Amino acid sequence: MQRKAYVPGIAALLAALLAGCTGGSGSKGTSADPKPGDISVNTPAAQPGKYRTLPEACAAVSHDTLDSLLPGIREITDQDRRDTAYEGQATLTYDTDRRVGCGWKVESTDATDHLSVDFERVVSYDNAVSDDSRAQDIYATEETAANLPEASASATPSGSGSTTATPSATPSTSASTSASSSASSSASSTSSASASTSAGPSETPADLQPRKLSGLGDEAFLNDKLNSGSSTAQQRTVTVVFRTSNVIVRIEYAEQPAASTGTPDSKEMQDKARNLAHKLVDRFNG
Template sequence: MQRKAYVTGTAALLAALLAGCTGGSGDDSPTDNANPGNAGTATVAAQPGKYRTLPEPCGAVSHDTLDSLLPGIQQIPDTDQQDRAYQGEATLTYDTDRKVGCRWKVEAADATDHLLIDFERVVSYDNAVSDDTEAEQLFADRQTAADLPEPSTSSPTATATSSTTASASAAAKATTSGASEPTSSASPSSSASASASAPADLQPRTLDDLGDEAYLDDQLSNSGSTAEQRTVTVVFRTSNVIVTIEYDEQPTAIGTVPDSKEMQDRARKLAAQLADSLNG
């Protein structure tokens, strides 16, 4: 009888061990470990950007707009050359789904004008970061690199009064010293001085009426013996696409300075047209 009880107990022990091993193999299944502590729940990827493609850049600017930005284009006598000028030249790119651009250059009797437009579609490769967020960060980096000045807090009246007072003081000083030569104005060769003396509404600044966010830069450079070149840059972001416009003009006559307001107005008008075309 004692031998029979021993065998029965051994069989029960073996059955218990086998049951334990079977349960352990179920706990180690890949399905359970895929989402520890939250079985059956999948990770939600960040939303993709609004834009999946980019426009054809050389066809994105109308002839009328090019006539305004590049006045010399209408002065080209040869019809074939004029057509090529309107067509522009596509910039080098290795992925037309991610980055495209076009440039124009037109020489006229009084100035040479350049125009460049660039479209960049930003794609995030991090599932936790959306395309829009990635584009927003890239735009912020470019705006920081542009080093825009702090917004002016002085009123136009105060600025005008200060300017009038300074001019009167200079004139009085010249009269007192008996100087016969006229007082000279500040040299336009300094880009920083030109920017500082420009009206507040023409200084480099952020724009609140273009895309999701935008900024404008305006720089005046001097090439020594040649005329000064002004470059107006407008950059704006719409969802996950960043658009850059670079518009510059260099007069042929030394001492001639391109008009800041006129160039800014033209560049901003083009930027608004491109933003509208993106929104369809």
């Protein structure tokens, strides 16, 4: 009989405890603070980049474009060797979803030409930074490292508008003016010679200097360097870098003349490199 009286007492105690637990959780469950590091609360994810894959680098440049950039290919008579030249050499990478590249080197009777293309798909692992923003940072770093010259307006020709003689000038005045003009001309020549010396033996026209480019992806720049490959021959390297969304494309085009006194043409090489860049932009956008 005592066991029968004891069981209901235990049941009542358990019921009271359960009621207390239920009431406590109900009063605080809707206002519980999120756990530290819980990114699902009030932290919207940054937008992913437009591009999720990369094209095959060695197949990204058409044969016609390679013929233009690397004229030595057309001089190869053996078909197998020519096909190998068109194929290029893939750059060694460990993640082809993130970065791929390809290079070509072809000799001709006039010069040895090098071409390389590099595609980098930028992915931000910071939930608060988009892929595009991260790509912008990487591109900005490369543009700064290129040390592009400041854009400036064309200078007025030296002496312009200062050579008109005054009809009513007396002989002495004319002589004084002539002497002054001669001195000014001499000073101007000295200044020009000094500027030419400091600028280097082959000053590049303003429209061919390293610069930012417009109308090429989201942002782009071009660099042009002339280096002495030997004691006499000079190698020119033209680089075009552009960004389209979260992909950065780098083009490097170099030419080493066969003749010791040759100098690669800056405008021709820049035009070819920019033409390739526009074709690659169309490839990504298409």
